[in-house]
Amino acid sequence: MDAKITVKSRETQGSANARRLRREGWIPGVIYRDGAAARSVSLPKHEFEQILRHHTSEHVMILIQIEGKEESVLLKEIQHDPMTGGVEHVDLQEVDMNKKLHVEVPVELVGEAEGVKNQGGVLDHLLHEIEISCLPSNIPESIRVDVSAMKLGDILTIKDIPVDASKITILMDADLGVAAVSEPKVAEEPVAEEGTAVAGEPEVISEKKAEEETK
8 A cells, every 4th residue: 555645633514614625725535434433534635636646546545644543544435526627525434454345446458459450340348347345455456458359249248357366356247248349330321211302413303393394
């Protein structure tokens, strides 16, 4: 666990206080604990954003220092400002390093599929996150899946993902699709209705219509 940060407890609540904290360079947060009351904390904005920049997933294990003590917490949820994308609030979960957790980690597809490179297919990323069970120290940043060998028509499923079974258990249906190489979709040509002139074609004047116009 390389992510470390010092946080401070906070007593005051409410949106006005939260806005004041953000102006002063702090992010309001909550630490949840099993069987105990949640604690309100403030996290230093710059240090926390640096942690996020160095991790591909927002589910990060962090070693926090609070009131002279160190605790291991899991970053569970981040609320972002819908306009600026900045961090508004953080939810943390205190964890036991000897107890397995259920978490979702991102799936990263690596390599260029054979079916795309040489067969003109399209790679579809079907599943972007996978739910796993593991000890906190074994939570991966992401699960990398090599798609280089996939040919046109191939489907890669959960059971095809290589993980260390002694450390990680995937908690999803083994036949669930993760990626597939399919034929490119071809737009269908519009079919003109009977009696309707197709764009670009000259209108054919019927013999009867021609006779009426010459009268």
